[in-house]
Amino acid sequence: MNVLLGIGGADDSLDALDETVARAVDAGDDLMVAVVENPESDRVPEELVDAARAALEDAGLPVDVRRLSGDPGSAIVELAESEGFDQVVLGGGQRSPMGKIRLGHISEFVLLNSRVSVKLVR
Amino acid sequence: MVGERVYPETVAAEFPRPPVSFTDGEGRAVEVGAYEQPVPPGAAPAHDESDPPPAERAFEAVVEMYATFDPADRAQGVPPVGETRIREWLDTLLAREGFDVLAWNGDIVAGHATLVPDSASTYELAIFVHQDYQGAGVGTRLIEALLGHGQEHGVEYVWLTVERWNRPAVALYEKVGFETASAESFEMEMSIRLN
Numbered sequence: 435m436n437v438l439l440g441i442g443g444a445d446d447s448l449d450a451l452d453e454t455v456a457r458a459v460d461a462g463d464d465l466m467v468a469v470v471e472n473p474e475s476d477r478v479p480e481e482l483v484d485a486a487r488a489a490l491e492d493a494g495l496p497v498d499v500r501r502l503s504g505d506p507g508s509a510i511v512e513l514a515e516s517e518g519f520d521q522v523v524l525g526g527g528q529r530s531p532m533g534k535i536r537l538g539h540i541s542e543f544v545l546l547n548s549r550v551s552v553k554l555v556r
Numbered sequence: 557m558v559g560e561r562v563y564p565e566t567v568a569a570e571f572p573r574p575p576v577s578f579t580d581g582e583g584r585a586v587e588v589g590a591y592e593q594p595v596p597p598g599a600a601p602a603h604d605e606s607d608p609p610p611a612e613r614a615f616e617a618v619v620e621m622y623a624t625f626d627p628a629d630r631a632q633g634v635p636p637v638g639e640t641r642i643r644e645w646l647d648t649l650l651a652r653e654g655f656d657v658l659a660w661n662g663d664i665v666a667g668h669a670t671l672v673p674d675s676a677s678t679y680e681l682a683i684f685v686h687q688d689y690q691g692a693g694v695g696t697r698l699i700e701a702l703l704g705h706g707q708e709h710g711v712e713y714v715w716l717t718v719e720r721w722n723r724p725a726v727a728l729y730e731k732v733g734f735e736t737a738s739a740e741s742f743e744m745e746m747s748i749r750l751n
Binding site: 529532 | 631632633634636645648649652670672673674680682717740741742743
């Protein structure tokens, strides 16, 4: 399967990176990691590109990392649709102090606008 | 310090302090009381195993409420399902040193409401009423007593998130004075000023 993982730097997107890389190894998926700028995150894109490259390299997968500019949600949707991906993977939200799950704005946008199936990682 | 969240300029009216006793819409006697945490093992004086101290009994009664909580009433992933997860979640929640109130009908916990502190010295509110006690006015008394309990202890800013389509919950929050702080997401944020 052709998988596009979008990460913006919130903690849940780093969990999604670990899990998606492991899944790609098990399932033999072709995985591309797209790094977007998430205004809700303190991590800078360069840091995320390095983290994604390291994770792919350590797993023995091809290092396919791309930085997307512009609105993060629409950039992920556009890339997924224009390059024929089978699935978009995103972080599955962060927990509030009392444990409620809150989806990030990027996830909400992609869920509502993508024609490609979306997977949220918990 | 207050984060980027928007709060009402006006301080809310004074809420009743727990304990609060009333008869619910079904004629049941209900008492809302503050919940005190059980003393950690070792720190408590020895007691007869067959007669656990009140705080421990209260904790077990809360677990029981969540263990039989209707899964259809879950919101945003809480309460978790299964007793092990419920215990883990409650342990984490109660360890944060917020404020909690319980609605009792005899030995049964009918509802639980909590103020959980966050990193910005504000508090996140959540309320859960067991399905056997919904629609009987328990939620209103429970949330009012929680806000009174928080007011009494100097809590200033309280916020919550609620799924936009959960109209009964939104109506309850508005009734006690919460205002919408943000409605851009699947969940809307509401807030209130207590002091």
